[in-house]
Amino acid sequence: MIHVTHLQRLEAEAIHIMREVASEAENPVMLYSVGKDSSVMLHLAKKAFFPSVPPFPLMHVDTTWKFRAMYAFRDRMAAESGMDLIVHINQEGLDQGIGPFSHGSSVHTDVMKTQGLKQALDKYKFDVAFGGARRDEEKSRAKERIFSFRNAAHRWDPKNQRPELWKIYNTRKARGESIRAFPLSNWTELDIWQYIYRENIPIPDLYFAAERAVVRRDGMLLMVDDDRYPLAPGEAAETRSVRFRTLGCWPLTGAVESTAATLPEIIQEMLLTTTSERQGRAIDHDSSASMEKKKQEGYF
Amino acid sequence: MAHNNEMIADDIIGYLHAHENKSLLRFITCGSVDDGKSTLIGRLLFESKLIFEDQLAALEADSRKVGTQGDRIDFALLVDGLAAEREQGITIDVAYRFFSTEKRKFIVADTPGHEQYTRNMATGASTADLAVVMIDARKGVLTQTRRHSFIVSMLGVKHVVLCINKMDLMGYAQHVYNEIDEDYRAFAGLLGIADFTTIPVSALEGDNITEHSDRMPWYNGPTLLEHLETVDVETDDQLKPFRMPVQWVNRPNLDFRGFSGQIASGVTRPGDRIKVLPSGKESRIDRIVTHDGDLELAVAGQSVTLTLADEVDVSRGDVIAAADAPCEVADQFEAHILWMSASDMLPGRPYIMKIGARTVSCTPASPKYKINVNTLEELAAKKLGLNEIGVCNISLDREIAFDAYNLNHDTGGFILIDRLTNETVGMGLLNFALRRSSNIHRQAMVIDKVARAAQKNQKPAILWFTGLSGSGKSAIADIVGQKLHALNRHTATLDGDNVRHGLNRDLGFTDVDRVENIRRIAEVSKLMVDAGLIVLTSFISPFRAERQMARSIVEDGEFIEIFVDTPLDVAESRDVKGLYKKARAGEIKNFTGISSPYEEPRAAEIHVDTTKASVEQSASRIVAWLDERRYLG
Numbered sequence: 020m021i022h023v024t025h026l027q028r029l030e031a032e033a034i035h036i037m038r039e040v041a042s043e044a045e046n047p048v049m050l051y052s053v054g055k056d057s058s059v060m061l062h063l064a065k066k067a068f069f070p071s072v073p074p075f076p077l078m079h080v081d082t083t084w085k086f087r088a089m090y091a092f093r094d095r096m097a098a099e100s101g102m103d104l105i106v107h108i109n110q111e112g113l114d115q116g117i118g119p120f121s122h123g124s125s126v127h128t129d130v131m132k133t134q135g136l137k138q139a140l141d142k143y144k145f146d147v148a149f150g151g152a153r154r155d156e157e158k159s160r161a162k163e164r165i166f167s168f169r170n171a172a173h174r175w176d177p178k179n180q181r182p183e184l185w186k187i188y189n190t191r192k193a194r195g196e197s198i199r200a201f202p203l204s205n206w207t208e209l210d211i212w213q214y215i216y217r218e219n220i221p222i223p224d225l226y227f228a229a230e231r232a233v234v235r236r237d238g239m240l241l242m243v244d245d246d247r248y249p250l251a252p253g254e255a256a257e258t259r260s261v262r263f264r265t266l267g268c269w270p271l272t273g274a275v276e277s278t279a280a281t282l283p284e285i286i287q288e289m290l291l292t293t294t295s296e297r298q299g300r301a302i303d304h305d306s307s308a309s310m311e312k313k314k315q316e317g318y319f
Numbered sequence: 320m321a322h323n324n325e326m327i328a329d330d331i332i333g334y335l336h337a338h339e340n341k342s343l344l345r346f347i348t349c350g351s352v353d354d355g356k357s358t359l360i361g362r363l364l365f366e367s368k369l370i371f372e373d374q375l376a377a378l379e380a381d382s383r384k385v386g387t388q389g390d391r392i393d394f395a396l397l398v399d400g401l402a403a404e405r406e407q408g409i410t411i412d413v414a415y416r417f418f419s420t421e422k423r424k425f426i427v428a429d430t431p432g433h434e435q436y437t438r439n440m441a442t443g444a445s446t447a448d449l450a451v452v453m454i455d456a457r458k459g460v461l462t463q464t465r466r467h468s469f470i471v472s473m474l475g476v477k478h479v480v481l482c483i484n485k486m487d488l489m490g491y492a493q494h495v496y497n498e499i500d501e502d503y504r505a506f507a508g509l510l511g512i513a514d515f516t517t518i519p520v521s522a523l524e525g526d527n528i529t530e531h532s533d534r535m536p537w538y539n540g541p542t543l544l545e546h547l548e549t550v551d552v553e554t555d556d557q558l559k560p561f562r563m564p565v566q567w568v569n570r571p572n573l574d575f576r577g578f579s580g581q582i583a584s585g586v587t588r589p590g591d592r593i594k595v596l597p598s599g600k601e602s603r604i605d606r607i608v609t610h611d612g613d614l615e616l617a618v619a620g621q622s623v624t625l626t627l628a629d630e631v632d633v634s635r636g637d638v639i640a641a642a643d644a645p646c647e648v649a650d651q652f653e654a655h656i657l658w659m660s661a662s663d664m665l666p667g668r669p670y671i672m673k674i675g676a677r678t679v680s681c682t683p684a685s686p687k688y689k690i691n692v693n694t695l696e697e698l699a700a701k702k703l704g705l706n707e708i709g710v711c712n713i714s715l716d717r718e719i720a721f722d723a724y725n726l727n728h729d730t731g732g733f734i735l736i737d738r739l740t741n742e743t744v745g746m747g748l749l750n751f752a753l754r755r756s757s758n759i760h761r762q763a764m765v766i767d768k769v770a771r772a773a774q775k776n777q778k779p780a781i782l783w784f785t786g787l788s789g790s791g792k793s794a795i796a797d798i799v800g801q802k803l804h805a806l807n808r809h810t811a812t813l814d815g816d817n818v819r820h821g822l823n824r825d826l827g828f829t830d831v832d833r834v835e836n837i838r839r840i841a842e843v844s845k846l847m848v849d850a851g852l853i854v855l856t857s858f859i860s861p862f863r864a865e866r867q868m869a870r871s872i873v874e875d876g877e878f879i880e881i882f883v884d885t886p887l888d889v890a891e892s893r894d895v896k897g898l899y900k901k902a903r904a905g906e907i908k909n910f911t912g913i914s915s916p917y918e919e920p921r922a923a924e925i926h927v928d929t930t931k932a933s934v935e936q937s938a939s940r941i942v943a944w945l946d947e948r949r950y951l952g
């Protein structure tokens with residue numbers, strides 16, 4: 020008997036899901052947000068279709084406030100994959116000068132990310148978009164389907180979810196409807212890290228501890244990534260050994276003090292740590308019901 | 320216990336290597352409200368130390384605020400989304416939870432246990448390796464235990480654990496355990512659950528969950544977690560004959576043609592003889608291609624890409640199977656069906672069926688019987704409603720490769736999809752193929768439709784008139800028939816008068832009978848089209864799905880839908896036969912437009928507005944339409 024490990028089962032499942040989408044969607048796209056989950060998803064896509072190049076483009080909905088290192092990493096990964104990279108920026112939001120410092124995290128995220136995503140899906144008429152969300156991230160995601168339907172206004176209707184039986188997915192949809200497909204649904208954060216380690220998957224350096232210029236504000240350590248950072252009077256950047264557990268817009272993503280500079284050290288730190296992953300993300304500091312609301316409104 | 324912090328701190332590399340080789344167990348917990356399901360799952364999450372400090376602090380606060388355990392932690396709150404869901408009006412269905420230990424990763428499907436959630440339980444069970452059947456020690460084996468066990472056995476969940484909870488409330492007494500175990504054994508035998516493990520626990524107190532309870536020294540078996548960690552799930556899947564449904568044809572360039580899929584069962588090696596089904600063509604495996612290099616061996620559960628030694632035709636939905644033990648091929652089956660939609664399953668209505676990577680059209684016949692999930696009694700049934708399970712014959716529009724579900728879940732389990740709403744309306748398990756279809760060889764006949772039509776100098780077709788009672792269907796059809804006759808064309812007419820009194824005199828006006836009525840009319844029309852005739856049918860035919868079905872059984876261009884559009888008030892004011900009056904008075908049940916719906920065509924070939932055109936004008940327009948499109952030679 021050949022032993023099939025949990026990572027092999029998760030990998031095979033994700034590949035199966037991707038191939039179903041490639042076969043049944045008219046115009047699929049993979050949302051690529053440059054974080055570790057996106058890195059794993061991209062890696063799985065390469066595996067699913069090898070020796071072919073994955074038969075869909077990557078799309079990054081750019082809020083223009085990502086870490087500079089993320090942009091460089093994104094462009095390199097897209098080039099190496101041989102896939103097309105579409106970068107979409109909500110031009111209206113940009114014209115209105117929407118940003119995290121001027122408008123706060125929720126307006127910024129809503130306009131630049133949520134609205135930006137809807138715009139992009141409409142513009143390119145994508146009918147299925149892969150996302151890297153996991154069920155273990157948050158209580159309200161535990162019930163999310165692997166194939167999640169959105170109506171023409173991109174709203175999620177939690178009352179109208181299809182049962183998913185065995186590994187058979189019903190991908191039929193009415194005109195105007197679209198699907199978010201989550202191949203990493205059954206992965207946990209530890210699975211993601213362990214897989215990155217096993218498969219040697221490249222991830223942005225920001226995940227690894229290094230000396231970085233940070234400012235302490237509202238209990239969070241924020242990295243001064245470019246000159247858009249408005250320092251308050253008396254505020255000064257200090258250099259500390261920090262790393263990031265999640266990557267998003269730099270003004271909204273808190274760093275943690277750490278010396279973990281290798282993958283095993285990161286995993287070690289994660290396993291011995293005592294707070295859950297999302298604490299570093301300003302957007303999720305609201306209650307878990309608000310997450311459900313965001314999802315209904317089309318935030319991934 | 321679950322994560323060895325010392326090892327993590329001292330030897331993270333060693334830890335990672337050990338953890339890489341963990342296996343995965345997917346299980347479902349079956350229990351009714353208050354059996355302690357949430358408490359049990361919450362405790363497993365807690366004990367596996369996957370609860371972070373911030374979550375624990377929140378849990379402690381919640382426990383004091385809304386918990387049922389005084390100052391103690393209420394583990395149920397960790398997973399109890401259901402109450403919140405009810406408030407938010409979200410479908411109460413399947414939630415998936417994750418935890419892991421040194422030995423295994425676990426995925427728990429958590430579903431409510433009431434009868435109205437049968438479909439959710441079946442959903443959770445469809446991917447489970449193991450089922451934990453919860454029993455309240457105070458109550459013993461109940462009706463719902465039978466229901467849960469029946470679903471578990473029907474879906475072929477391989478391992479069953481009988482978890483007798485709340486032993487603390489029964490003084491941890493051994494006789495309670497023995498009695499329940501015996502009761503269940505008698506019943507499980509009937510269901511064909513050959514083997515199960517009974518564990519006495521207290522989810523609340525933590526007895527026999529992760530640690531052996533000294534309050535039940537008489538119990539020598541494993542704790543629940545020990546059992547979950549060690550039960551053998553490297554199932555016999557690898558020992559079964561090789562099967563791989565083809566999901567995607569991999570063609571990066573002209574020199575490479577591979578077939579991608581997830582291996583459903585068995586193992587395969589380069590050189591193995593295979594058969595492609597349903598075509599039956601044989602070849603050999605040439606390579607097993609993966610991103611990490613070619614494999615010498617691939618096993619059930621892996622997603623791979625195969626290349627074959629010969630150029631054989633393979634497309635999505637085909638099954639690549641071991642040549643010496645191939646799947647069967649058929650187009651008619653007996654199946655178990657669990658209905659999952661609020662609109663009934665109507666015999667004779669075609670649904671979309673997805674099995675493996677294949678999508679076909681599937682028409683269920685009347686159920687042979689339905690099964691009372693509480694008593695296992697077989698009951699007569701004409702249709703299946705939400706959460707009902709029945710046994711039916713089904714027929715497909717073409718042959719597929721399959722195995723009986725009890726031999727192979729991936730090649731024997733299917734879903735049914737409604738053509739119009741795209742909803743997943745049912746799940747089914749193939750029991751066996753009906754042999755009669757393979758014995759009736761379709762005769763390739765020399766005098767065929769084309770020959771007959773040529774003789775009559777016309778293109779055969781069905782003119783399908785649809786509209787409300789009294790809309791003018793028959794009147795218009797009649798004039799069209801006369802005009803065609805005058806043009807020396809060959810027609811036949813089917814309407815209520817000649818069909819309801821003969822062929823369909825056994826049918827009434829319920830939804831089920833209406834569907835069957837239309838099915839027969841469609842089949843008869845098809846035979847007449849084969850005879851080269853232009854068929855005029857005038858039936859209300861209120862449901863889109865049936866008109867679609869009639870359309871789908873003939874060739875493109877042979878079905879001409881004519882919507883005789885008369886508003887209800889106009890038809891009612893005409894009331895030629897006095898039927899509307901009777902319907903309004905409640906004397907006629909299920910009368911279209913009054914007490915039964917009429918679904919208007921969305922894309923009829925011809926739309927006739929009887930408030931604007933006379934019967935004669937409409938009939939002329941239809942004949943002109945046919946002439947323009949060369950139906951009249």
Ligand SMILES: Nc1nc2c(ncn2[C@@H]2O[C@H](COP(=O)(O)OP(=O)(O)O)[C@@H](O)[C@H]2O)c(=O)[nH]1
Nearest residue numbers: 352353354355356357358387395485521522523
């Ligand atoms: N005494 C006792 N009470 C229990 C046990 N397990 C659960 N309960 C209680 O039974 C009630 C229902 O439990 P819950 O886990 O919410 O049940 P669920 O509806 O099946 O999820 C709660 O008040 C629990 O505290 C047990 O082993 N012993």
